[in-house]
Amino acid sequence: MHIxxxxxxxxxxxxxxxxxxxxxxxxxxxxxLHDGLGADPVAQLEHRSGDWALRLLLATLAVTPLRRLSxxxxxxxxxxxxxxxxFFYACVHLTIYVVIDLGAYWSQxxxxxxxxxxxxxxxxxxxxxxxxxVTSTRGMMRRLGxxxxxxxxxxxxxxxxxxxxxxxxxxxxxxxxLLYLAIFGALMLLRMSGRALGVRxxxx
Amino acid sequence: xxxNLPPSRGSQITPEPIYRGRRECLKALGLGTVALATGxxxxxxxxxxxxxxxxxxxxxxxxxxxxxxxxxxxxxxxRYKDVSHYNNFYEFGTGKGxxxxxxxxxxxxxxxxxxxxxxxxxxxxxLEDLLKPHPLEERIYRMRCVEGWSMVxxxxxxxxxxxxxxxxxxxxxxxxxxxxxxxxxxxxxxxxGTLDWPYREGLRIDxxxxxxxLLAVGLYGHELPNxxxxxxxxxxxxxxxxxGVKSIVKIEFVEKQPKTTWNELAPExxxxxxxxxxxxxxxxxxxxxxRRIAGDGFKVFGNRTPTLPFNGYADQVASLYAGMDLRRDx
Numbered sequence: 001m002h003i004x005x006x007x008x009x010x011x012x013x014x015x016x017x018x019x020x021x022x023x024x025x026x027x028x029x030x031x032x033l034h035d036g037l038g039a040d041p042v043a044q045l046e047h048r049s050g051d052w053a054l055r056l057l058l059a060t061l062a063v064t065p066l067r068r069l070s071x072x073x074x075x076x077x078x079x080x081x082x083x084x085x086x087f088f089y090a091c092v093h094l095t096i097y098v099v100i101d102l103g104a105y106w107s108q109x110x111x112x113x114x115x116x117x118x119x120x121x122x123x124x125x126x127x128x129x130x131x132x133x134v135t136s137t138r139g140m141m142r143r144l145g146x147x148x149x150x151x152x153x154x155x156x157x158x159x160x161x162x163x164x165x166x167x168x169x170x171x172x173x174x175x176x177x178l179l180y181l182a183i184f185g186a187l188m189l190l191r192m193s194g195r196a197l198g199v200r201x202x203x204x
Numbered sequence: 205x206x207x208n209l210p211p212s213r214g215s216q217i218t219p220e221p222i223y224r225g226r227r228e229c230l231k232a233l234g235l236g237t238v239a240l241a242t243g244x245x246x247x248x249x250x251x252x253x254x255x256x257x258x259x260x261x262x263x264x265x266x267x268x269x270x271x272x273x274x275x276x277x278x279x280x281x282x283r284y285k286d287v288s289h290y291n292n293f294y295e296f297g298t299g300k301g302x303x304x305x306x307x308x309x310x311x312x313x314x315x316x317x318x319x320x321x322x323x324x325x326x327x328x329x330x331l332e333d334l335l336k337p338h339p340l341e342e343r344i345y346r347m348r349c350v351e352g353w354s355m356v357x358x359x360x361x362x363x364x365x366x367x368x369x370x371x372x373x374x375x376x377x378x379x380x381x382x383x384x385x386x387x388x389x390x391x392x393x394x395x396x397g398t399l400d401w402p403y404r405e406g407l408r409i410d411x412x413x414x415x416x417x418l419l420a421v422g423l424y425g426h427e428l429p430n431x432x433x434x435x436x437x438x439x440x441x442x443x444x445x446x447x448g449v450k451s452i453v454k455i456e457f458v459e460k461q462p463k464t465t466w467n468e469l470a471p472e473x474x475x476x477x478x479x480x481x482x483x484x485x486x487x488x489x490x491x492x493x494x495r496r497i498a499g500d501g502f503k504v505f506g507n508r509t510p511t512l513p514f515n516g517y518a519d520q521v522a523s524l525y526a527g528m529d530l531r532r533d534x
Contacts, residue, residue: 032504038301039282039290039497040353041504103508105493116489168488171351172398172469173298 010077017078021085024052025092045096053089054162056082058183061159065190080136083155087133090126090162122165125158132158159184260285264427267360270339275416277344277516280499282355284424290497292349293431293450294399295384295391302393303431310390312434312451321381321457324372331435335421337370338362342425343418345441347448348480348515354494359439360422365413368455373409377457381406381464382438385453399465405438405449406462406476410524416441416517419452442517444478475534479525480515484534 006012028048031037037044060082067075098109112119132152134140141148163184167177262284293303296310315331340360348354368380384403388394394401411417418439421428428434433450440447446466456462466474473487482492495507514521525533 035502039286040300040495042495042507043353045504100504101495101508103506105508108490108492112490115485118488171298172294173396 008074010074014078014081017081021056021081021088024048024089042096042101046093046101049089049093049096050166053086053093054159054166054180056086056089057155057159057162058180058187060086061155061184061187065187065194068190068194084133084136087129090129094123094126118165118168121161121168125161125165128154128158128161156188262424262426264422264429266426267340267422269342269360269422269425271341274341275343275345276358277346277356279346279356279496281344282357282498283500286497287355287357287423288429288432291432292351292445293393293433295393295401295403295451296431297393298398304429306392307430310387310430310434310451312428312430315435315453317436317452318454319371319456320454322374322376322459323457324374326371331421334367334436335362335419338366340421342422343439345416345418345439346515347439347441347445348494348511350444350446350474350478350486350491352489352491352494353497354509354511354515355497358424359418359420360425361418361420361439363415364417364419364438365415367419368412371457373457376459377409379406379408379458379461380412381454381456381458381462382449382452383454383456384449385451400468403449403465404462405447405464406458407440407447408461408524409457411440411521414521414524416520442479442514442521444474444480446474447478477525477530477533479521479530479534480511481513481530481534482511483513484531 028045032041032045060079063075063079063082067073098106102108109119113123114120132154135144135148135151144151163177163181166180167174170177289304290300291303292298292300293307296303296306316328317331317334318328319326340362342358342360344356344358346354347357382405385391386394386402388401407417418441420433420437420439421435423429423432428437433448433452436452437450438448438452461476464476466478467476480491485491491511493508494511496509497503497507512518
């Protein structure tokens, strides 16, 4: 007798995506334990966790354009997991900064948040992710109704803040953060052009 | 064990072989007294000990170092591998691993330096002629990067002031300007317009004449590797690292404060003086503390340490700035 483990293909792929999203963390821990982070391991931990928070945030934003381009509306079922992992890596990133990097000087974080624009925007991005993470359950979606979508439009602001956070900390070579800014811009354009062209909305 | 050493001068300093010996001794103690007797006698074989302290053989020619221990901080040193594989030298790329990765095609020999401007003796001099009269000295200095990390590095070099005096600067020589070599063909980072090449830095003449200012030619008792500014670089330990102009081809005595690369790029962020100062933050980040990159083993926790005024060299250099507002002239 054939036993069906998963409802459909998306359901079957979800555990794989979950495992894939954990890989950067596993890789980071492995490198940290095997002297694989170079001379300044703390900076590497910060940069790599931050990179993945930003990448997953942009991946979350890529879901809707991808659905339009591929015509596969059910891709949306990956979106929550990508968003939650973006939040997860943002938490890891912040924890590394406060607990490992600042360490005994952790109270410096308050001054940083107030005085350092790049930290201010980074921290704001993390704060704004919290309500989105909290309201990401099916029950909350039902309860909030139309307001859910309004609330979750914050993700555009968050992504922009996250890119600014990167851009403003760089000393002179802005190529990498500008690449992320370009990707963010392209994703927003795809979205807007989709709307302007009156592309059929694929329910959400 | 250290009886052959010259006496140390001043409280801040440690006789050089202690750094070589300390780690070796700790290892040797675990191996027994035979190893202690041979492995720790750094007076007999300092270069070998230096190689072992860094755990891998140090590339580059070993240097005949005549003096050690006059200036040596007591904190644990940064591994050779970390000093040489984690640094900023934008001519070779903006990543901190880039210089080590992309500098193999750089040719630091033969080398000459042009001495120009307000001095009685000017002209082009080979590196050998420039250094010949001066005994090579090893100095273990703190290095504080403006980005908020720091190292402890055993440089080999000669006092900058001693070299400059030979050219008899005139009374119009109020500053010196130092310029990095301009070789885009050998320096892949120069092909992008990150900075206004060639890299230029400067010092006020009294700063340049200060005994702590060093013209370095070596690291861990060996010739400087390309990525650390071979064959000749400046080390000014009380200033942020970007003042330490690398691969120097020109030193000019000038009357006006020279235009320097980072200061020109972002004057509100990188001052001409660039003295290490925990009381003056970089506009974008705090300078109150620093992440110290030093020692062996698991280096993830507990690296942060307070940043000291003038990077811990206030006793020696603070008088240079008497009466100046260091918040304005940062």
